[in-house]
Amino acid sequence: MSIEQEAHSAAVQYATGVVAPMVVKAAVELDLFQRIKKAGDISAEELAAQLPTSNPGAAAMLERILRLLTAHSILSCGGGGDERRYALTAVGKLLTKNDEVGSCCATSLMTQDKVLVESWFHIKEAILEGGTPFERAHASKDPRLSNLLNLNPLFNTRK
Incomplete structure (x- = not known):
């Protein structure tokens, strides 16, 4: 990657820097990390079925959120065909609600x-x-x- 491309990539990260933290906050508020931890791995459809939502587009919205969290190495994605299955990475485990030292759940809620x-x-x-x-x-x-x-x-x- 050229210096100009690296600079452009960094500038885009700074310009969109609020997106990932706000998605993490929403995931914490929806207990997505807890639900994924309990399941081991899970699809967006399965997660949507666990939420108290009347939004028929919830699974599609969750899919986009889960893909963004995967791009930031908070989740991993596996599965074949049309169904992606998501699991927590080491980073994602730190965003679960627990009393252990190192949990960043409260930090996410506070800073956002x-x-x-x-x-x-x-x-x-x-x-x-x-x-x-x-x-x-x-x-x-x-x-x-x-x-x-x-x-x-x-x-x-x-x-």
């Missing part, structure tokens, strides 16, 4: 939380006018985000 993400939209103003991005986005503390921070092993300093 709407309240925290809103802060990122205020970096420019904080640089130009002062304050922090969080203060600019939210005049007061958010107890829900505080709880997420406390549940997150990376940010919880309580003993």
Whole structure:
């Protein structure tokens, strides 16, 4: 790959960098990683059947999400023909809900939380006018985000 191609690839990654983390957050919220862990391997159709959805397109949407997670080495994909079967990789196992050290489930929920993400939209103003991005986005503390921070092993300093 040429230097220009590598630069273009990196620029595209930066421009679309929010996509994979938001898909991971949705997968955590839908308990997809837990469901895949329990099944060992599973198809998008089988996952959709386990969800409380009335959306007839849920399996197709899940298929796209699962393929994206596979492209990011969070899942592996096997199976032949029309049915792909997905399983957790070592990375995917770290996104399951558990109390073990190293689980990134709470981190995913916290860092992609709407309240925290809103802060990122205020970096420019904080640089130009002062304050922090969080203060600019939210005049007061958010107890829900505080709880997420406390549940997150990376940010919880309580003993």
